[in-house]
Amino acid sequence: MSKSDMVVETDMQALSTEPVFESPRDRARFRRMPGFSAVDLMDASFHDHHFAPHTHDGLMLGIMRFGVMRFMREGRTHTVEPGGITVINPGDVHTGGRFGEDRLVYTGIYAPQSFLEKAGLGSDAWFVSGVVTDPECWQLLLRASAPGVDPLAGQEHLLEGLFRLGRHASRGPGREERACSAAAARALGHLEAHYGERVTIDDLARIAGVTPRHMIRSFRKATGLPPHAWLRQFRIRKARHLLETGLAPAEAAFATGFADQPHFSKAFKQLTGTTPARYRLDMAA
Known part of the structure; x- marks a missing residue:
């Protein structure tokens, strides 16, 4: 058929x-x-x-x-x-x-x-x-x-x-489990705790205790994504929860570390397919 x-x-x-x-x-x-x-x-x-x-x-x-x-x-x-x-x-x-x-x-x-x-x-x-x-x-x-x-x-x-x-x-076992080194775990822990703050590759490398190049490779091996993409995704997930509570898009953007609302809206749509305002309206229905 x-x-x-x-x-x-x-x-x-x-x-x-x-x-x-x-x-x-x-x-x-x-x-x-x-x-x-x-x-x-x-x-x-x-x-x-x-x-x-x-x-x-x-x-x-x-x-x-x-x-x-x-x-x-x-x-x-x-x-x-x-x-x-x-x-x-x-x-x-x-x-x-x-x-x-x-x-x-x-x-x-x-x-x-x-x-x-x-x-x-x-x-x-x-x-x-x-x-x-x-x-x-x-x-x-x-x-x-x-x-x-x-x-x-x-x-x-x-x-x-x-x-x-x-x-x-x-x-049983699916995809080969991603190895999370101690260095990557330290970098991940910092981003999860400080996702709303500005961070650089040098900052993460220093926290991880390795060189910037090593930190990027270790991070990607642990998550499948480079640090900037992982952080953007994590921020959008946090923002979705805030929007579901009724918070305005501009406030959600500020709370999750985006430079301004246009940057927030662009990143939100890239990962969800819709705008923050539309998502807030949909989930309030």
Whole structure:
């Protein structure tokens, strides 16, 4: 069966609930899974946007609706079409964006490890491939994440979909564990404690007790990202929490160490696909 046939045969009611976006080119909206407050959802419609390299603490799934996505995960390039599911393990460095002529529309599901255990996915579940093709699983996750879905039905579909997804997981060690040297740990600890402050490579090298070049290599080996990219991502995560409490974007930018609101807005959109103001409005709904 072709992927186009799978799309035709799927639950058309779920597909018909495609979110309506304000911009015809790039738009993303975040929301919480009804009944499962630990699970975030993102509805995305992209034409130009391409995510900068980043990671997630939990499992990230992309439920492809329309268009084609090309993304890099841990150094390997993947392409996924409607009917496919992108799978990003916790800690995987990845990118992503539209590929081809058509706009890209998908729904992202962000599930922390604590929640995954409810669906039978333990801490040893690991996805070797960045793309899973399973029509039944895709339909379940599509229905679960459809805007306006009945909360009880959505919860059932999500748990069933994740359980089925687990059939595609490997058990045991996944990606080779990143080695975090003592030097990298000292640098990471400093950034986590002082993320809102100005810091230089020389500062981190001095704290780590190694040369700047050694510190950068050790940091990347431990996190998959260079220090500046890791710090930007950490600041955005902190800012998201502040925006969810109702803090204004300008205040969130100042609290998380950004030079000004334009720099903050640009970094926020690069990593989330939306603006701080839109995210604050979405999560307050």
